[in-house]
Amino acid sequence: MADIMMTSGESFEGYEIVEYLGVIDAQSAATSNVFKGFVAGATDVSDSESEKMTARMGQVIESTVSKLEKMALRRGANAIIGVSIDCAQFANYSIGTLVTGTAVKIRKRESVNNIISKELYVSNYYNRQIPRPVKIELVGEGDSVYLKSWFYNYNFEDIKAVRADVELTNLYEEKWLLKSQDFVFEKGNVSLIEAEQLACKIPAKDILLIKDAKIIISKYVTSNGIFPCNEMPINVNLSQHRLASLKEKRGIDAVAKYITDGMIWTCNCGYVNEAGAEECIICSRKQEEMKRTIKFNPDEMIAKMQEKEYVIELKDVLMEYIKNIDTQYRMELLEIMESGLQYEKSRGNMKQTVIEKVEKVFEGQ
């Protein structure tokens, strides 16, 4: 007989029902002299008779249940829920059994619920062409926590290993410092290299609280030798949210918005180049290309807003520019205008407050 799980309840611990295959029932009847007294409602049934009766009843129920199982199997079920057993007595010293249930298909629940993970972009970098830590993922399985990490490999060097401290900060500004972690690469000569995952000594329950990750490199190994890294890392001046959107548009190694004052220009990789340099020294991005792809400069819009008096006019200015603004900021800006308009009715002029909020939206963009 194939394995069929049965319950009088509606579910099995650790399993989920994937298909209901209908109500099924099976009956059996048995005649025997041992039921004589039982059927007559006699109260003075002897012990041995009672034993015989119970044994016979058991047999009858067993065979009925086995019928039900066969029926369930024929329907493609591997379990029966809501099983109930009824016995009926008949006048001709026979006993009938009716077993009913619902045939279902069940499967073991995957343990996905026990895995928590959190992805973070690394919020520091170096102004040099060394393997750049770009992303980590903390994965908690039960009590164990693993650290996955990705490094950007300028020049496709054959990176073998990177030794670094990992600094994790949680929402309460508490820090975990994982000293001298060795990131090892099986395939170190592609642009985005993934380190073998490391065991990470932070409690699994804290994973979701982590809001920031920094990786401070002390040395690294390539097929050409061992290289120290003694300089101070530079902190990325963007929130995780903005950093993610920058990387989406500009590449996984991007850490800064392109800006120029005519004398120098900051590349998306964070390196500050001389005005004369057409290409970035670190990442080879072309200045012209970065200039061209910049669609929207909030400074001009904000300057125009400053010339106005009321929020309703600020909103008009916003609407002039709205098409050029990245969709992810549009809703936020419109909400700022709407609440500004509301407050202005009761609290007087809101121009400066609204402008400050608008500036905040574009801060560090």
Ligand SMILES: [Zn+2]
């Ligand atoms: Zn660059």
